[in-house]
Amino acid sequence: MPLQRAPMVRRGSASIKLGVLDARLGYFIRRVQLWVFQDFIRALSGLDLSPAQFSVVAVVAANPGLTQAALSETLGIERARLARMLHDLGRRDITQRLPSARDKRSHALHLTGEGQKLFARARALSAKHEERLVKRFGTNRYNSVLAALRDF
Amino acid sequence: MPLQRAPMVRRGSASIKLGVLDARLGYFIRRVQLWVFQDFIRALSGLDLSPAQFSVVAVVAANPGLTQAALSETLGIERARLARMLHDLGRRDITQRLPSARDKRSHALHLTGEGQKLFARARALSAKHEERLVKRFGTNRYNSVLAALRDF
DNA sequence: GGGCATTGTTGACGTGGACAACATTTCAGT
DNA sequence: ACTGAAATGTTGTCCACGTCAACAATGCCC
Numbered sequence: 001m002p003l004q005r006a007p008m009v010r011r012g013s014a015s016i017k018l019g020v021l022d023a024r025l026g027y028f029i030r031r032v033q034l035w036v037f038q039d040f041i042r043a044l045s046g047l048d049l050s051p052a053q054f055s056v057v058a059v060v061a062a063n064p065g066l067t068q069a070a071l072s073e074t075l076g077i078e079r080a081r082l083a084r085m086l087h088d089l090g091r092r093d094i095t096q097r098l099p100s101a102r103d104k105r106s107h108a109l110h111l112t113g114e115g116q117k118l119f120a121r122a123r124a125l126s127a128k129h130e131e132r133l134v135k136r137f138g139t140n141r142y143n144s145v146l147a148a149l150r151d152f
Numbered sequence: 153m154p155l156q157r158a159p160m161v162r163r164g165s166a167s168i169k170l171g172v173l174d175a176r177l178g179y180f181i182r183r184v185q186l187w188v189f190q191d192f193i194r195a196l197s198g199l200d201l202s203p204a205q206f207s208v209v210a211v212v213a214a215n216p217g218l219t220q221a222a223l224s225e226t227l228g229i230e231r232a233r234l235a236r237m238l239h240d241l242g243r244r245d246i247t248q249r250l251p252s253a254r255d256k257r258s259h260a261l262h263l264t265g266e267g268q269k270l271f272a273r274a275r276a277l278s279a280k281h282e283e284r285l286v287k288r289f290g291t292n293r294y295n296s297v298l299a300a301l302r303d304f
Numbered sequence: 305g306g307g308c309a310t311t312g313t314t315g316a317c318g319t320g321g322a323c324a325a326c327a328t329t330t331c332a333g334t
Numbered sequence: 335a336c337t338g339a340a341a342t343g344t345t346g347t348c349c350a351c352g353t354c355a356a357c358a359a360t361g362c363c364c
Contacts, residue, residue, distance in 0.1 A: 051182075144297075324345105326343100
């Protein structure tokens, strides 16, 4: 059994000042988003669903038949990017694009049967992720932050 | 003078439901971060400084002589990525890497004279950006969100 | 002194955002 | 009804960025 050396002591990251960054909300938003997304990805790693893919599936589930343009605007994902995402999700038999009756240019988006099963599992896993967030923030702060960001 | 047609009326983005996303903090964090970063980039567009570059300059300004490893860990930027960023900032005469006396492996990071002037202007512009954020949130909510994310 | 760790750098890969161009379809004004 | 502009979805391209592996130089502990 090869004995491992103890890793070098991490010295004083505490002494490093943030400077003006300490008064910039964008900096802290990025840091928290990094943590949240990493935890989310770990939580759903078994399903191979990225946060962006999960958001697409969730909105399609809540609004069956909506168009890609509407979905794109809702999630803030470029139409071009969304087309490629839906191509992939369709190949994996999660979403499907049906022809729209009223507008032949657009597609009506739906989940497949498999997609609905996957979404049910993803929802449960993401709920556990959310619980971790609540614990990390504390219930009160979690609620106030969620409300503030939602109203933005 | 070619007369412009009025753009098509955006119809009912209000009717689209978020579904389970409405109870996912990560979703709203991303949306706010999108807005914040876009506003920040617009605010500093005259200086050609990205949010990441600004954060590097700010931390170097507040901690002259620190090493790349320490900076990397503080900002959550990969050492590899940071090396390339500092190469670019050095080429633009904003930052410089001086040899470290104690540890010949590492570099002591500093702002150049030009870098300090640039940082002063960037700080002022980013402060106006921050004021827009305060107005958008409202002072009370801004303060509570900032405090909550800072403590995370 | 030997062996492993750390530092900084470079190369390679994949992802995602941004933008332009395109065919098809729809709409508004005449 | 016609016509020009706009909307929809798709593809191609470019670039920023996170990630990982490998490397040389240097530092540290035993």
